[in-house]
Amino acid sequence: MREDNLEMSENVERYLQLDPRSAAISQPPSSSSSAAAFVSPANKSRNCNSPCPDHVLENVLENVLQFLTSKCDRNAVSLVCKSWWRVEAQTRFEVFIGNCYSLSPDRLTHRFKRVRSLVLKGKPRFADFNLMPPNWGAQFAPWVAATAKAYPWLEKVHLKRMFVTDDDLALLAESFPGFKELTLVCCEGFGTSGIAIVANKCRQLKVLDLIESEVTDGEVDWISCFPEGETQLKSLSFDCVDSSINFKALEGLVVRSPFLEKLRTNRFVSLDELHRLMVRAPQLTSLGTGSFSPEDVSQGEQEPDYAAAFRACKSLVCLSGFKEFTPEYLPAISPVCANLTSLNFSYANISPDMLKPIIRNCHNIRVFWALDSICDEGLQAVAATCKELRELRVFPFDPREDSEGPISEVGFQAISEGCRKLESILYFCQRMTNGALTAMSENCPDLTVFRLCIMGRHRPDHVTGKPMDEGFGAIVKNCKKLTRLAVSGLLTDEAFSYIGEYGKLIRTLTVGFAGDSDMALRYVLEGCPKLQKLEIRDSPFGDVGLRSGMHRYYNMRFLWMSSCTLSRGGCRDVAHDLSNVVVEVFGSDDDDDDDFTRDYVETLYMYRSLDGPRKDAPKFVTIL
Amino acid sequence: MEKVGVYDDELVNLKATELRLGLPGTEEKVSCGKSNKRALPNDTEKDIESTGKTETETASPPKAQIVGWPPVRSYRKNNIQTKKNESEGQGNYVKVSMDGAPYLRKIDLTMYKQYPELMKSLENMFKFSVGEYFEREGYKGSDFVPTYEDKDGDWMLVGDVPWEMFVSSCKRLRIMKGSEAKGLGCGV
Numbered sequence: 164m165r166e167d168n169l170e171m172s173e174n175v176e177r178y179l180q181l182d183p184r185s186a187a188i189s190q191p192p193s194s195s196s197s198a199a200a201f202v203s204p205a206n207k208s209r210n211c212n213s214p215c216p217d218h219v220l221e222n223v224l225e226n227v228l229q230f231l232t233s234k235c236d237r238n239a240v241s242l243v244c245k246s247w248w249r250v251e252a253q254t255r256f257e258v259f260i261g262n263c264y265s266l267s268p269d270r271l272t273h274r275f276k277r278v279r280s281l282v283l284k285g286k287p288r289f290a291d292f293n294l295m296p297p298n299w300g301a302q303f304a305p306w307v308a309a310t311a312k313a314y315p316w317l318e319k320v321h322l323k324r325m326f327v328t329d330d331d332l333a334l335l336a337e338s339f340p341g342f343k344e345l346t347l348v349c350c351e352g353f354g355t356s357g358i359a360i361v362a363n364k365c366r367q368l369k370v371l372d373l374i375e376s377e378v379t380d381g382e383v384d385w386i387s388c389f390p391e392g393e394t395q396l397k398s399l400s401f402d403c404v405d406s407s408i409n410f411k412a413l414e415g416l417v418v419r420s421p422f423l424e425k426l427r428t429n430r431f432v433s434l435d436e437l438h439r440l441m442v443r444a445p446q447l448t449s450l451g452t453g454s455f456s457p458e459d460v461s462q463g464e465q466e467p468d469y470a471a472a473f474r475a476c477k478s479l480v481c482l483s484g485f486k487e488f489t490p491e492y493l494p495a496i497s498p499v500c501a502n503l504t505s506l507n508f509s510y511a512n513i514s515p516d517m518l519k520p521i522i523r524n525c526h527n528i529r530v531f532w533a534l535d536s537i538c539d540e541g542l543q544a545v546a547a548t549c550k551e552l553r554e555l556r557v558f559p560f561d562p563r564e565d566s567e568g569p570i571s572e573v574g575f576q577a578i579s580e581g582c583r584k585l586e587s588i589l590y591f592c593q594r595m596t597n598g599a600l601t602a603m604s605e606n607c608p609d610l611t612v613f614r615l616c617i618m619g620r621h622r623p624d625h626v627t628g629k630p631m632d633e634g635f636g637a638i639v640k641n642c643k644k645l646t647r648l649a650v651s652g653l654l655t656d657e658a659f660s661y662i663g664e665y666g667k668l669i670r671t672l673t674v675g676f677a678g679d680s681d682m683a684l685r686y687v688l689e690g691c692p693k694l695q696k697l698e699i700r701d702s703p704f705g706d707v708g709l710r711s712g713m714h715r716y717y718n719m720r721f722l723w724m725s726s727c728t729l730s731r732g733g734c735r736d737v738a739h740d741l742s743n744v745v746v747e748v749f750g751s752d753d754d755d756d757d758d759f760t761r762d763y764v765e766t767l768y769m770y771r772s773l774d775g776p777r778k779d780a781p782k783f784v785t786i787l
Numbered sequence: 788m789e790k791v792g793v794y795d796d797e798l799v800n801l802k803a804t805e806l807r808l809g810l811p812g813t814e815e816k817v818s819c820g821k822s823n824k825r826a827l828p829n830d831t832e833k834d835i836e837s838t839g840k841t842e843t844e845t846a847s848p849p850k851a852q853i854v855g856w857p858p859v860r861s862y863r864k865n866n867i868q869t870k871k872n873e874s875e876g877q878g879n880y881v882k883v884s885m886d887g888a889p890y891l892r893k894i895d896l897t898m899y900k901q902y903p904e905l906m907k908s909l910e911n912m913f914k915f916s917v918g919e920y921f922e923r924e925g926y927k928g929s930d931f932v933p934t935y936e937d938k939d940g941d942w943m944l945v946g947d948v949p950w951e952m953f954v955s956s957c958k959r960l961r962i963m964k965g966s967e968a969k970g971l972g973c974g975v
Binding site: 293375534560562676726 | 852853854855856857858859860861862863864866867890891
C-alpha cells in the first residue's frame with residue numbers, strides 16, 4: 164500500500180517536472196478541472212497492477228480539498244496522515260507565511276507544488292517604530308528567485324514589511340506571465356523604476372496596491388509604462404508614492420481600464436484632476452482622493468462641480484486621502500455619505516465643526532479612521548450616527564508624548580454607547596479612565612481587537628489616580644472574542660494576571676512601559692494558550708520571566724522584547740534549550756555595542772524556524 | 788493638568804519601573820539620587836489635579852522623546868506634518884548610558900538649545916540629579932557626572948565647551964558615577 168502511494172506521488176512529481184510550463188501558461192494546475200486528471204491514468208497503469216483503493220481515495224480527497232480555503236483547516240487536514248499531507252500539499256494554491264524566516268524558500272517549493280498565491284511577512288511590527296536597525300533582513304530576493312523557478316504560473320504576491328528591490332520586481336515581472344496581483348504593504352527598497360517594469364510587463368495585471376511603503380523616486384514616468392489598449396486593472400493604489408505623476412497618462416489609463424474599481428491617488432493629484440478622473444470612472448467603489456485641494460486657487464467660473472462628480476459615483480463606498488485638503492471643499496463628498504461604508508480622514512486635520520455635517524449622513528459607515536483633531540465632540544457625533552460602526556481608529560495629530568491630547572475617555576465612552584457593534588478599536592489619547600474601559604467592555608461585547616495607547620507613559624486613571632489595571636481587566640473579562648490587545652498607561656502585574664486569566668483567545672499582545680516584575684510576563688505566558696505574537700518594550704521583565712514561556716515559544720510566531728532586563732546569558736540558555744527556535748539579539752544601531760553593555764540585551768527577537776538560523780543576518784545581529 | 792500627573796506618577800512608580808542590573812529578586816538597587824534641587828510633591832494623590840509647583844519648575848524643556856513612542860509609523864507622521872514642518876531635518880540622535888542603569892536611551896540633541904535644557908531632560912529620563920557645574924571644578928553636589936565622547940574619542944565633561952561645539956562634536960553621552968567621574972571633574 165505504502166509503496167503504491169509513494170510511487171503515485173513520484174509519478175505526480177515526475178509529471179510535473181517533465182512538463183512544468185505546459186501547465187503554466189495556458190492552464191495553471193487548476194482546481195476546477197478534476198485534480199484526478201493530474202494523476203495520469205497512463206502513469207498509474209505503468210506502475211500499479213490495478214486501480215488501488217488509495218488512488219481512488221486520494222483522487223476523491225483532492226476533489227474535496229479544493230474547496231478548503233482556510234489555512235487553519237488545511238493545516239489540520241495535512242496532519243491526518245502522510246497521504247492526506249501529500250494530497251493537501253498538492254491542492255494548496257494559496258500559501259501564507261507569517262514570518263519569512265520560519266522556513267527557507269526551498270522548503271516551500273519542495274512541499275507545495277501548485278502555488279498560485281503567496282503571502283509573505285517579514286520584519287516584526289516594532290520595526291515600524293525605528294526599534295530595529297536598517298538592513299536587518301527580510302529580503303524578497305531569495306523568495307522571488309525560488310518561486311520564479313517553481314511556480315511559473317504564480318498569480319498573486321502579497322508582501323508585508325519586506326525588503327524588495329527593483330531587481331526583484333523585474334524578476335517577478337519577467338518570470339510570471341500570468342501575474343495578476345501585487346500588493347506591497349509597509350515595504351521598502353524599491354522605487355518607481357521597479358513599479359514601471361511591473362506595470363509594463365504584467366499584461367494580466369489586475370491589482371497593483373502600494374500601501375504605506377517607501378518608494379524611492381526613480382524619476383520614471385511609471386504610469387506611462389502601462390501598455391496601450393484595454394487593461395485588466397481592478398485596483399491601483401499609489402498614495403504612498405511620494406513623487407509627482409504624469410496626470411495625462413493617468414487619465415488615459417483610467418479611461419482604458421473599464422474594470423477599475425479602486426483608485427487611490429497620491430497627494431500630487433489635485434482636486435480638479437481628481438474630478439477629471441471621477442468623471443471618467445464613475446464605476447469606482449473605492450477612491451483615494453489625493454490632496455483634495457484645487458491646483459489653482461484663483462477660481463474663475465470654471466470651477467468644476469465636485470459634488471456632481473461624487474453624486475455620479477453611485478457605487479462609491481470607500482473614501483480616503485484628503486492629504487492636503489481645503490476645508491471648504493469637504494462638503495463635496497456629501498452626496499456619497501449615505502452609501503459610504505469606509506471613510507479614512509486620518510491624514511486630515513479635521514475639526515469637529517468640519518466633521519459634523521459630513522458624519523451626520525454616514526449611517527452605513529463600518530470603518531472610520533480619523534485624527535484626534537475631531538475631538539471628543541466629533542466622536543460624540545460619530546457615536547450618534549454611525550450605528551453600524553465596526554472599526555474605529557483615532558490617530559494623534561501631534562504624536563508626541565507630552566502633547567495636549569484633544570480626546571479623552573469622554574469620546575471613548577460615547578463611542579461605546581453609540582456603536583454597539585464595534586469590533587476593532589485603535590485609540591490614541593492622553594487621558595483615560597478605568598470607568599470608560601469598563602463601559603466599553605460591557606457595551607461592545609463583539610470586540611476582537613482592542614488597542615489603546617495612552618501616550619504619556621505610565622499614566623494612571625486621570626480621575627482616580629489608580630493604575631489602569633481594572634479597566635483592562637474588564638476588557639479581557641467581558642470581551643470574550645478578544646484576539647488582539649495592546650495595553651498602555653500605568654499598569655501593575657495585576658493587569659497581566661487578568662490577561663492571563665481571561666485572555667484565552669488572545670493571539671497578539673503588545674506591551675510597553677508596563678508591569679512591575681517577571682510575574683507579569685509569567686501570567687501571560689502561562690495563561691494565554693493562543694498567544695502567537697508577543698511584542699514587549701521597556702518593561703521590567705528579565706531572564707526569569709523569559710524562561711516561564713519555554714513551553715510556548717515553539718507554538719508562537721515570535722517574541723519581541725526590547726529595552727527590558729534580559730541578560731545575554733539568559734537568552735543564550737533559552738537558545739540552547741530550544742533547538743527549533745532562533746534567538747536573535749541586537750541593538751538599536753548598526754554599530755557594535757560597547758564593552759560595558761555586552762551583557763545587556765537591548766533587543767531580543769525570537770521565532771520558530773524549520774530550517775535553523777538564517778544565513779543572511781547582518782553583523783550587528785547575533786544569533787545565539 | 789496632565790503634565791503634573793505625569794511627573795507625580797513617575798516619582799510614585801519609581802519602584803514599579805525600576806530597571807535593575809541584577810536578577811529580579813535580589814536586593815541590589817540602582818541609586819537614583821533624589822536631590823534637594825527639585826521640590827517634587829510628596830503626596831501625589833492629592834496633587835494630581837492641581838497645577839502645582841512642579842509645572843513651573845519644569846516648564847520649558849521639551850521632554851526627551853523616547854525612540855518609537857508613541858507608536859505612530861513615520862509614514863503617518865510625515866504625512867500629517869508635510870505642511871507643518873518642511874525643514875524638519877534628521878535630528879542628531881546620540882546614545883546615552885548611565886553607570887548602573889541596565890538600559891540605553893537615545894536622545895535628539897537638536898531638540899535642545901542649551902545645556903540646562905539638556906541636563907533637565909537627562910535628569911528626568913534617568914531619574915537622577917546632576918550637581919552644579921563650576922567652570923574650574925566641574926560638577927559638585929552629586930555622584931553623577933555627565934560626560935560625552937567627542938569626535939576624537941576623548942571623554943569630556945558636558946558643559947566645558949560652547950553648546951554649538953558640543954552638539955557638533957558629541958558622539959555619545961555617558962553619565963558617570965562615583966570615583967571614575969572625579970578624575971574628569973577636575974577640568975580637562
